[in-house]
Amino acid sequence: MSPASKVPVRVDGRELVLSNLDKVLYPESGFTKAEVIDYYSRIAPVLLPHLEGRPLTVKRFPNGVEGMSFFEKNAPEHTPGWVRRARLPAPGSTKDRDTIDFALIDDLPGLVYYANLAALELHVPQWRVDGEGRALPPDTLVFDLDPGPPATIVECCEVALMLREVLSADGLEARPKTSGSKGMQLYAAWDGREEPSAYAKRLAQALAKRHPERIVSVMAKKQRPGKVFIDWSQNNPAKTTVAPYSLRARTRPTVSTPLLWKEVERCESPEDLVFTSSDVLARMEKHGDLFSRA
Template identity: 85%
Template sequence: MKVPVKVDGRELTLSNLDKVLYPDNGFTKAEIIDYYSRIAPVLLPHLQGRPLTVKRFPNGVTGQSFFEKNAPDHTPDWVRRVNLPAPGSTKNRETIDFAVVEDLPTLVYYANLAALELHVPQWRVDDDGQALPPDTLVFDLDPGAPASIVECTRVALMLRDVLKAEGLTALPKTSGSKGMQLYADWDCREEPSAYAKRLAQLLEKEHPDQVVSVMTKKARPGKVFIDWSQNNPAKTTVAPYSLRAKDRPTVSTPLTWKEVEGCEHPDDLVFTAPDVLARVEKHGDLFRRA
């Protein structure tokens, strides 16, 4: 069933609104569109100017999924697109037409495509669609079992202090999966991946029983891998407030440092779409930067 709607003056056709995309708790496409529509005021600023990569789940989180960087030809002409070089493209493209989500109609359009996950790089484009220098530094904290997000919080606190000593203010969020991420405004003092790698190696040297800075799987059990490589301009990280394709409609959720300090059990930092809407109503955007 298709439903024509008008969103901020744009005409869209929504489809299969009763389709269940999270079978374990019956979360439907209509609820996904509702979540993204209601979270838009705090989500859109974090997508502004950032070329979009989506992970789509047409048949729900238990079905086949695929990443989509290139905005197809049938994308509405009112969706902003930027043409950028695509080094290492798996489809041998020299350039890719990326969508940039900057308004509610575009966000609803992608939600209707079952684009559950929204991923963006640590840099933006200018008004002419040209890539700007990175403005964000990110550390992705990935626990190796039996470690969990609890261990990630301990490492996050160490990393917060190291960054503070470097004159950088870190903001924490969950990944919406098993780990978490720290973001900081970036001043381009040096190449961001090299800088992040150096800090990760420093913490690994100081806390070898807790931290690892290499991707090698055999080095990671019981430790937290500080993934510094997310700062590579070709890579993306899940956006704040994006849904994740897990059993439940969990969200990559901005945190307070008090929550990080007080985490004692993995469930302490699991938030679903309804939880996050309530958090934003209470706290506003915890990821808003001055």
């Protein structure tokens, strides 16, 4: 790496060195690492509240979305000391670790640090840690709606409206977002009334029984064609879901985008709910954080 490819910057009082800013990470659109960092810096006001206190898993693409990628849970050895970490148990670790040192991205410098690592996708669990780094009970319920071709996000929207009604009857307010890929997710603040996976599974099974021609609640892929799989298992504490406002590693820099319910109700084509980084920045200017609980 040539010295010219390294750029020292100061972000909110923290010293960082950015590198290879002209590297193209999304070849189809020519979207560079500099643009990735710019997007995450500008979206930070609405993104950071959804990362705060949540152990971070990233998916890194050092050579862009068409190159090799890998998930990373353990904070890299070169992570600055000012990045908060939480050492948590790692049952079933593929690398035989007893614990993992997760990064907790609570501020703009930490976000820029990871963007510079080409960590395009940010994934977090449905729970947070306390000030001492200890895991707290889940505070969020999530349903991941995955369409089995030829079904698309249009069919996911129909299922989302069904779920909204069921959740509302239980006193839970659902918030929709796209996955940034082919499906969508529904979130709700969780009050701990029971184990969230058990609750989500029961709702998914009930809707699948009521609409067997449209919905499936089991993971067997042979049952999914033309239907929407309600993945309730994302509520397992060991699992993560792509964060609101995270980029996705598609051909274009699409984003997991919070939605208005009227957009869900009016969706007629998959392209209706495809939003790129520039679209989402404009939406933030217009709507603020659509995923806020306020």
